[in-house]
Amino acid sequence: MKKIKFGIAGLGRIGRIHLENLSTKFNDIEILAISDVDPNIKELAKKYSIPNFYNNYEDLVNNKDIEAVVICSPTKFHAEHIIKAAKSGKKIFCEKPMDLSLNTVSKVIKVLDEVNINLFLAFNRRFDPNFKKVKEIVSKGDVGEIQIIKITSRDPSPPPISYIKTSGGLFLDMSIHDFDMARFISEKEIVEVDAKGVVFNDVEIEKNGDIDTAVITLTLENNAMVVIDNSRKAAYGYDQRIEVFGSKGMCGSENKLHNNFYFYDQKGSMGSLPMDFFMDRYSESYYNEIKSFIECLKDNKKPPVNQKDGLMALAIGLAAKKSMKEKRRVKISEIL
Numbered sequence: 001m002k003k004i005k006f007g008i009a010g011l012g013r014i015g016r017i018h019l020e021n022l023s024t025k026f027n028d029i030e031i032l033a034i035s036d037v038d039p040n041i042k043e044l045a046k047k048y049s050i051p052n053f054y055n056n057y058e059d060l061v062n063n064k065d066i067e068a069v070v071i072c073s074p075t076k077f078h079a080e081h082i083i084k085a086a087k088s089g090k091k092i093f094c095e096k097p098m099d100l101s102l103n104t105v106s107k108v109i110k111v112l113d114e115v116n117i118n119l120f121l122a123f124n125r126r127f128d129p130n131f132k133k134v135k136e137i138v139s140k141g142d143v144g145e146i147q148i149i150k151i152t153s154r155d156p157s158p159p160p161i162s163y164i165k166t167s168g169g170l171f172l173d174m175s176i177h178d179f180d181m182a183r184f185i186s187e188k189e190i191v192e193v194d195a196k197g198v199v200f201n202d203v204e205i206e207k208n209g210d211i212d213t214a215v216i217t218l219t220l221e222n223n224a225m226v227v228i229d230n231s232r233k234a235a236y237g238y239d240q241r242i243e244v245f246g247s248k249g250m251c252g253s254e255n256k257l258h259n260n261f262y263f264y265d266q267k268g269s270m271g272s273l274p275m276d277f278f279m280d281r282y283s284e285s286y287y288n289e290i291k292s293f294i295e296c297l298k299d300n301k302k303p304p305v306n307q308k309d310g311l312m313a314l315a316i317g318l319a320a321k322k323s324m325k326e327k328r329r330v331k332i333s334e335i336l
């Protein structure tokens with residue numbers, strides 16, 4: 001069997017998750033090269049028996065044997081890395097977001113259209129088994145017409161200030177997953193955004209122009225509403241829940257817990273806390289999304305989530321920023 005040849009760029013937190021999955025869980029692919037500006041990737045290449053490691057991305061895309069690249073570099077390099085890979089004829093899997101500017105994302109989309117490539121954009125939550133089940137129930141029509149979607153997405157602790165300085169802020173680094181989830185579950189476009197945000201936890205976050213707590217209301221094209229609440233600091237762990245309420249019923253997904261124990265006594269009851277953070281909470285989704293990418297390559301199928309989904313999620317994030325700043329509802333048509 002001919003193996004599909006992969007290269008991975010950016011071997012930080014998320015790059016190493018994809019590296020581990022790709023190199024240990026699939027027989028039909030092989031990793032030909034990794035690339036990172038950090039010279040220590042030499043050790044990583046050795047550990048995973050990868051024949052090539054490069055300290056610059058061009059060497060990776062210039063390697064003609066590589067058929068597919070997995071882009072996990074910092075966000076500011078995604079556009080450049082996508083364009084170079086597309087022009088070299090590679091298949092592309094790219095971490096979210098594509099970029100923080102609509103202008104740049106539009107340029108990337110133009111290049112992808114010119115070479116007729118759809119990239120696989122890694123909105124991993126679409127591949128979480130629980131959220132997929134919710135989506136299936138909603139798609140079958142079992143909850144009827146959607147009226148309200150509630151998404152709770154709270155991190156256990158804020159990222160470093162250095163991250164906040166370049167991430168584009170909470171709406172673009174965190175809520176962007178929830179914006180995509182709202183579109184994914186409802187199969188509808190968002191027409192209007194109303195966002196409020198404040199800082200409760202760290203004045204440094206405020207000094208850097210960001211927030212740590214937000215409530216965003218999205219209006220879908222059928223007038224249904226999506227209420228998203230975000231916090232950068234939930235004292236009890238990583239809180240990730242969804243509920244869909246419709247004309248025929250309701251469905252949802254609760255937190256994944258460390259374990260299922262419970263304890264009752266005369267004072268009350270106790271159970272496990274939610275899983276710690278994205279690395280463990282969403283581990284199945286990371287495996288499932290890269291598996292889906294490989295299946296697309298093998299079966300010559302279009303990726304189920306692509307650059308256009310990235311553009312929409314970014315537009316909603318920019319509308320949320322504008323809404324908070326101008327203290328008013330913002331239509332997506334004002335952004336796109």
Ligand SMILES: NC(=O)c1ccc[n+]([C@@H]2O[C@H](COP(=O)([O-])OP(=O)(O)OC[C@H]3O[C@@H](n4cnc5c(N)ncnc54)[C@H](O)[C@@H]3O)[C@@H](O)[C@H]2O)c1
Nearest residue numbers: 010011012013014015036037038072073074075095096097
């Ligand atoms: N889908 C998710 O759940 C998820 C989770 C985390 C991060 N991400 C996204 O993945 C991307 C990376 O995030 P991270 O948390 O892994 O960051 P990170 O800082 O842990 O890792 C980034 C890596 O890229 C390397 N790098 C820097 N410049 C490079 C270049 N020019 N070429 C190649 N490598 C380069 C760095 O040395 C580092 O090893 C970001 O876009 C982020 O938004 C997505």
